[in-house]
Amino acid sequence: MKKFFRMATPIIIAFTAFLITPAAFAQQDYIDFTKPFLRKIPVAVPYFKPLVGEEDTEITEKSAELLASYIDFTGLFEVKDRAAYLFDNKTGGIIGPEIDYPNWRAINAELLITGGVKFMDQTVILQLRLFDTVKQEFLIGKQYSVWKKDVKKAIRKFSGEVVHHLTGDYGNFDSRLAFISKSNGKKEIFICDFDGTSIKQFTKTNSLALNPAWSSDSKWIAYTSYERNNPDLFIKHLNGEKKLLSSKKGINTTPAWIPGKFALAATLSFSGDQEIYLLTGSGKIIKKLTSKWGIDVSPTWSPDGKKMAFVSNRSGDPQIYILDIETKRVERQTFTGKYNTQPAWSPKGDKLAFSSMDNGHFNIYFLDVETKKTFQLTKEAGDNESPTWSPDGSLLAFSSTREGVSRIYVMTAYGTDQRRLITIPGQQSQPSWSSRGLK
Amino acid sequence: MQTRAYILDEPETAPLTTLIFFGVSIILHALLFGIIAYGPKIISSNKSYSSRPKSINVKLVSLPGNARKATRPARTKTRTKKTPPVKKKKPDLVLNKKTVKEKKVSLNPVKKTKIKKKSSKKHETYSTTSVVRKAVKDIERKTKSDRAKPVTDAIEELKRKMAESNPINDIQTTVDEQEAGGGGGGEVLLEALAMYQAEIYVQMRKNWAYPASLSKGRDIQVVVTIKILPTGKIADHWFVKRSGEKNLDSSAVNVVLKSDPLPPLPRSYKKPFYLLQLRFSQEGLR
Structure with missing residues (x-):
């Protein structure tokens, strides 16, 4: 008996454990949600409420639409259709205690932006507020006293506040893009706002301008121009001041400003071989950065200015390398594909966007600088080239031939929300995104 | 041992x-x-x-x-x-x-x-x-x-x-079948709860809005426990685990608030309330 018991003990234990297992599982009640149903935060942006003075719908309505379009541009929000709002901007509540939260929840908005406008003689006082309609919380409130013509600036500022609330970053609302646009056979540099509006021609070379690059204070643009019948480097201030930077024999091209300095790297070939040099803002050579026979081109700086990525064909095919300025060590970054070019270092420093040719088409990828893993961002949509990062690193602008001629598009840093940015006739290419802080 | x-x-x-x-x-x-x-x-x-x-x-x-x-x-x-x-x-x-x-x-x-x-x-x-x-x-x-x-x-x-056959199926029908077929009494409870969970999963999932880019490519998860009363009212909710990304945490709370009240608890469930964990995870983008 005793013996049997001793033998049985482990069996009992085993059986008991076996028996309880399913019952135990049943106790642990949980539900897994593995992918958000909605990929954007639903937000309502009703027309602004006129508070004092004579209403100008250019402000109460058009500015509200502008605000909606700005925050929509980030790819983070889905602006709910205004026709569904249970709200009258003449009478509806726009401050915390007056807000009819259930009405906003009824249209499935999770955030609400309200505006109130006091119309003065020449100026307006604009009160903008952000609410969480689900938790019924007031999140941000700002008041802007501006000239009527400057309402747009206030709208941008507040859009920055809204994005900052989510991401801790003020976004790209005060940034611009430079790009090449071709019309009448000439390629000139144009400038537009972050959202592709307010397009202006910047250069009048009457020949061919290429490779625009913003200085880190966003006041100068360096570029290559053939106006003297040779690819020379110029820099031009937004106020119109223009300087010849480098017009040495051979090519003078692909400028890239060092972050925070009035100096830039560029490819020059006066020695008979293409090498990347470091130049001052007045065009003096500080030093030679690469020294390997073959093509060395398209520099891009890490945000701390300590490293420079560039394209070299030293291994046979064009591939992307990183040079450590201090140690002078050069390390190859891309190993897949036979044609990897146009690197662009992200503003946070963690990624290198580049274009890669595969099966006869260019596509945009990014390389995680730390892990060296690459990720494809565009596919099956023509040729996609010249990636450039938005100042907050959340978006990439690029050129694409997906709709025929080359045009400028924008997408999130993860390749989602790809859309056309610039809608002017002609052919556009080589976008370059400024850093922030314009005007 | x-x-x-x-x-x-x-x-x-x-x-x-x-x-x-x-x-x-x-x-x-x-x-x-x-x-x-x-x-x-x-x-x-x-x-x-x-x-x-x-x-x-x-x-x-x-x-x-x-x-x-x-x-x-x-x-x-x-x-x-x-x-x-x-x-x-x-x-x-x-x-x-x-x-x-x-x-x-x-x-x-x-x-x-x-x-x-x-x-x-x-x-x-x-x-x-x-x-x-x-x-x-x-x-x-x-x-x-x-x-x-x-x-x-x-x-x-x-x-x-x-x-x-139909991706947007009607869960309610299935529940009815189950109720008719299951012999009643305690043994039905587990299935009843499973069906209940299935039902509220569908309801809650629709309420989850979160832009993936906010996770900055990381794998993150937030776990919230909700306390459901027999009427279906969510009497309380609390974080079991925060994700470290405030927007994901906030989106989880929004799901709870937007989904309240839930359908009543199954009749076979006799306890005064039902605790259920909701786990929201955003996988790294690639």
Whole structure:
């Protein structure tokens, strides 16, 4: 008996454990949600409420639409259709205690932006507020006293506040893009706002301008121009001041400003071989950065200015390398594909966007600088080239031939929300995104 | 493990041994009957009654909906997560010869009610007689849940079929079928809860808005427990685990608030409230 018991003990234990297992599982009640149903935060942006003075719908309505379009541009929000709002901007509540939260929840908005406008003689006082309609919380409130013509600036500022609330970053609302646009056979540099509006021609070379690059204070643009019948480097201030930077024999091209300095790297070939040099803002050579026979081109700086990525064909095919300025060590970054070019270092420093040719088409990828893993961002949509990062690193602008001629598009840093940015006739290419802080 | 068991046996008393022997005997008998009664069902390949060892949660994640792909990885997750608690259980049983109820404690440390049980059980269950009695009870309970399984599996099967034919299926219909078919009483509870979870999953999922880019490419998860009253009202919610990304945490709370009130709890659920964990995870983008 005793013996049997001793033998049985482990069996009992085993059986008991076996028996309880399913019952135990049943106790642990949980539900897994593995992918958000909605990929954007639903937000309502009703027309602004006129508070004092004579209403100008250019402000109460058009500015509200502008605000909606700005925050929509980030790819983070889905602006709910205004026709569904249970709200009258003449009478509806726009401050915390007056807000009819259930009405906003009824249209499935999770955030609400309200505006109130006091119309003065020449100026307006604009009160903008952000609410969480689900938790019924007031999140941000700002008041802007501006000239009527400057309402747009206030709208941008507040859009920055809204994005900052989510991401801790003020976004790209005060940034611009430079790009090449071709019309009448000439390629000139144009400038537009972050959202592709307010397009202006910047250069009048009457020949061919290429490779625009913003200085880190966003006041100068360096570029290559053939106006003297040779690819020379110029820099031009937004106020119109223009300087010849480098017009040495051979090519003078692909400028890239060092972050925070009035100096830039560029490819020059006066020695008979293409090498990347470091130049001052007045065009003096500080030093030679690469020294390997073959093509060395398209520099891009890490945000701390300590490293420079560039394209070299030293291994046979064009591939992307990183040079450590201090140690002078050069390390190859891309190993897949036979044609990897146009690197662009992200503003946070963690990624290198580049274009890669595969099966006869260019596509945009990014390389995680730390892990060296690459990720494809565009596919099956023509040729996609010249990636450039938005100042907050959340978006990439690029050129694409997906709709025929080359045009400028924008997408999130993860390749989602790809859309056309610039809608002017002609052919556009080589976008370059400024850093922030314009005007 | 075994060494300890031997030591416990050393002060041998005849009645005790006999009792334990009977205990073993009962367990083995129950097992045998269980196999005889339900074995055929397990063996039978009849679709609606095939019994695979699945838990409620696993079924849940295989729910229809346009995220059928998305739910698949979750299934594996659920399984792996469940295993560790079970391992912890075994030592408890051996050392103290404690009974089944104690399992609940470590399985679900989150749930306050169950933690209470732990302290009281220690005293109650010290005598070996009650050990045996409880073991028997457990077998009974186990057999019940065994019987329940084919039913739940059948429901699961139905659901899957419906999902295949129509991705936006009507969960309510399935519930009705289940209620009609299930014999009533306690054994229906598990299925009722499973169906309830399935229903609220669909309702809650629609309310989850989160832009993936906010996770900055990381794998993050937030876990919220909700307390559901019989009426379906969500009386309370709290974070079990925050993700470290405030927007994801906030989106989870929004789901809870937007989904309140939920449908009433199943009538077979007799407790004053039902605690349910909601786990929201955003996988790294690539």
